Amino acid sequence: MKLFKSSILAVLALGAALTSCNETSDVTYVPGAQDPGAFFASNIETAIVVAEDATSAEIQINRTSDLITEANISAVDDSKLFTIPGTVVFDEGKGVAPLTITFDPNKLELGKSYPVKLSIANASNYGQGVCEFVIIRGAAAVTEKFGEGTGSYTFGNYWKGTMTDVPVYKTYNPNNPDKDVVITFKNVLPPTEEVPPTDITIHIADMTPDEDGNVNISVEPVYVLEDDEGKVYYTDAYTWLVNAGRPDLAEKFKGLSTYNVNTGLFTIMSVYYLPERGATASYGQKYEYLQMDGFPNYEVSVTYSGFLSKPDGSYQALATVVSGEDVATVRAGLVFGNNVELLIKNLTGEDDSKFVEFEGGIEKEVRLSFEEAGTYTLGAVTFDAKGEAQMLDYTTFEVAFSNDNADWTSLGNTDFGDGWILSAYLKPEYTVLDALYPVEIQRNKKDANLYRLIEPWGSNSPLAELNKNPRKRNLEFSIGSKAIFITPQEAGFTGEKGDFTVCNLEGYLKAANPEASETAIFAVLEKNGTEATSIVNDEEQGMYIEVPACMFDLNNAGELYTWNNNPHGYIFMPDATTNVKAKVTARNIARPAKGSMLKSIRRVKAHRVNVTNLHIPVLTNKVKAYSLKAK
Structure with a gap:
């Protein structure tokens, strides 16, 4: 896109356009009007440039009262090349007097900066008592x-x-x-x-x-x-x-x-x-x-977007590759592990089974196959019209599958209230509590605080038939002493507006700031007046988890949203399902058949959520593009 603007601010550099302390003062001399004393001009020049043959430079000293007849000056001159008087005498009736610094120009190197610091004894608190600058012999910036x-x-x-x-x-x-x-x-x-x-x-x-x-x-x-x-x-x-x-x-x-x-x-x-x-x-x-402008543009940018499950049990990493207008061809590929050297070898080699090749100068979505969990390095190399490799960009990503059933124990079925995706498809007269559906919950054997829902957006979901790209994804969450964390993770659901990644606010903050304590995260929520995710023991509904901020990201764009109707999410624990079902039955609300409560057209809108990080997000994606060869 081309954006048009008009300027209101010019940033001044190297002191070339700054007001000098040897310029005429704008202070009107009024005897006795201010605290008696001498002072430097309010705006001091950081660099005083003198001509090559100059032998002196002047600094202006001001006074506020005729009671002050002279100013006593102390100087710091590490070079010992300048002669700076210790006293400046004011003429009668004058509010300003020059301080003349003299030097031998032949002893000053051209273009070199010589620092000087001046101080006025018993300076007036009306102005500055210290002036720091450098003297440069030669042309101005x-x-x-x-x-x-x-x-x-x-x-x-x-x-x-x-x-x-x-x-x-x-x-x-x-x-x-x-x-x-x-x-x-x-x-x-x-x-x-x-x-x-x-x-x-x-x-x-x-x-x-x-x-x-x-x-x-x-x-x-x-x-x-x-x-x-x-x-x-x-x-x-x-x-x-x-x-x-x-x-x-x-x-x-x-x-x-x-x-x-x-x-x-x-x-x-x-x-x-x-x-x-x-x-x-x-x-x-x-x-x-x-x-x-004016340079050949061989640049390349690689962005990892996630991965897809294929029917044969393998997977494909999704990435977007953008290359410069002068790029003839691009090769993209991935390797197992954090191994940039192997990636470069594959992308610049002759084995075309190790990369995909396409025309340069465009934005291209690529899909690269892999078969197992682990860390991968994904990147692309650009080539000029002569077939010479030019630039590389790469990123690393990690894949962890939740198919390790040996490490998990089933606790039975929860009743799941989907505030992340389903709530946007329900008719206005219904809420997620009217559309609870069973999902298996498991507990990790090694970490008793870690739980997961098994494929909550899978075949049991009322939205199963609307999923344009179904993938087997679980929803993991951990229960701490104070907080419940649902860190950003793929839902395995692709709707009309794109692919969903879901989390709660606590989980987002924890993922961005892994060293932050629960107390620190709670402090952020309280400061923003944000309701925290909680475990509720309700006499009628039993024990359940309530998520007040069901946040999601579309297509890994890095922007968090919630629906404008602010639906809550619910995970009713297995020992609470009897009470939940009894309450639903008492209200004469039958569990819906798939799609029966769904709107034909989505009408709920989403709004972006701006989240401030506690400390420092971990840098896991882009690394600096660099040249493959010295030019």
């Missing part, structure tokens, strides 16, 4: 178009889609053009018409690339917009965690945000975070990209 001046930004985190024709600028010191470079993507965030756009500012300490053509980058944190969860800011994951005081967690994201000088690709491990919710509250970390 230059801002110009970077490359061809435009690129395409691909959103993959808070938003989805691609913005084309993004203006890109570079700010640098011409005396040292490869150091302390600033790249600005103009008018990128956010890609909506409701909120004015904001720039993305990239800092590059050194433009010297590694053997693959990559240089490390960081993203200046920037406020983006305010949503239902609070004020949202944007940066790269490493910078975010360092600023949050968690350098230990930041290490695993170090070096994941890069610019490749050969391909013109900016790769950003982005994070949209909510500092008002906590130092490490965010919407998670995902890659976003800006591809500079």
